[in-house]
Amino acid sequence: MAESKAHVLSIQDEMTIYAANDIKEKFLAELDKDGGMEIDLSAVTEFDSTGYQLLIACKREAATRKKFFDIQNPSSVVTEVLNLYKETNLITLSE
DSSP states (O other): OOOOOOEEEEEEEEESTTTHHHHHHHHHHHHHSSSOEEEEEEEEEEEOHHHHHHHHHHHHHHHHTTOOEEEESOOHHHHHHHHHHTOTTTOOBOO
């Protein structure tokens, strides 16, 4: 992966099907910038399987572009859903 400076994108409120298009556009715009991407999820209040799928898609797209990708400060609702999936090989949480 490229070792460039990462940009931080903070997601507010929900990561559900109702916000999916907006979040996808934000992810793609961030990946278009130079450097990697960190997603701050501390302010996410709703998170479902769509949110999970968005993170997986973003991680895969970052890998395709050879860019750094990391999740920062997941809220309790994000952590709960990610733990349900137990897909640590796809998404890992930073301490």
